[in-house]
Amino acid sequence: MKTTTTMSNNNLSFWQRIIKSLTKANELGQEEDIMTDHDYDGIKELDNVLPPWWLYGFYITIIISIFYYTQVFWNSEKYSQSEEYATAVANGKAEVEQYKKDHPELYDDANLVALTDAADIQKGKELFASKTCTACHLADGGGSIGPNLTDENWILGGGFKNIFNTIAKGGRPGKGMIAWESTISQKERQQLTSYILTLQGTTPANPKAPEGDVWKDGDN
Ligand code: HEC
Incomplete structure (x- = not known):
């Protein structure tokens, strides 16, 4: 008969509850519940869930990547890297010309x-x-x-x-x-x-x- 040491949520502080909901870590002593039947020379494997904090981060990167992809590759009318580059080069050249004009003693x-x-x-x-x-x-x-x-x-x-x-x-x-x-x-x-x-x-x-x-x- 296995002894369980389940802590009821009510006993947890606010902070502990947040940690718990972000990690969904299995409580110590309850490994058998999530034990897989994989056994490598006595080393066993637990089927832990992915921690929610990690999962949310992963979802956010997926959302950002979709936004980024559509902006960079499909929205080229509004935004194009080559145009941005050309503009930056043109601005740079204009700045150099202006600098030369402002400093004739150096360049003229x-x-x-x-x-x-x-x-x-x-x-x-x-x-x-x-x-x-x-x-x-x-x-x-x-x-x-x-x-x-x-x-x-x-x-x-x-x-x-x-x-x-x-x-x-x-x-x-x-x-x-x-x-x-x-x-x-x-x-x-x-x-x-x-x-x-x-x-x-x-x-x-x-x-x-x-x-x-x-x-x-x-x-x-
Ligand atoms: C590799 C050899 C070489 C070096 C190094 C060299 N020169 Fe000359 N220089 C020549 C030659 C050869 C001529 C003639 C060019 C021609 O006939 O068109 C010449 C021509 C000149 C002239 C014009 C002469 C004339 O009769 O019109 C000046 C001034 C001059 N050099 C200055 C310099 C200065 C200053 C340097 C260093 C920054 C320098 N040279 C480095 C070979 C050299």
Whole structure:
């Protein structure tokens, strides 16, 4: 004869009753009621019900998934991921354009001029070495693979604007002078150009023969 220790609901506190209704846990001592006849080397299995708290969560996810599915795949007139993406990209581009407009000093090359500050020239000189320009133009600008930068002859045009442009966009295809605008910032290119201009008229150790045309202020 089995002894049951059933607690009547009346003896339970409010909180215990909530727990009980959310778990529907079988009471201890009553395992035999829900014992299955599965027996694995003496290990037996109880047929517990799924706890209601878990089941409700499961139902809620099913309801949400139906709502989500219909919104995303059937309601594409109102909502489409590709449209949302396109809108976000367009907004991003507009923001970039606006930022460029608001900061012409950072992005508009047209208004740039040569810097004369000693600190900027010094920075340009450091960049000339650190950005490997010296490998082809030599530290004193005398030129080796690249042309002499100290003479008044320029292949691609002299003066601030042309030199700045050459550094940004590179030389003629296949000559070895790449476009640096993606790896060297506008400010740094401005410093480099300003530094290169200070090389004009200096005497390098092994000057490369002049290439290109003599450039005078005002030419373009
Ligand atoms: C791999 C070698 C190489 C490197 C590195 C290099 N250049 Fe050049 N550079 C050249 C060559 C070659 C030319 C000539 C391009 C042409 O004929 O179109 C040139 C041209 C130039 C010119 C124009 C010269 C003219 O006569 O019009 C400038 C200015 C210049 N380079 C600056 C730089 C700066 C600044 C750097 C570093 C950020 C640099 N170069 C890095 C090879 C190089």
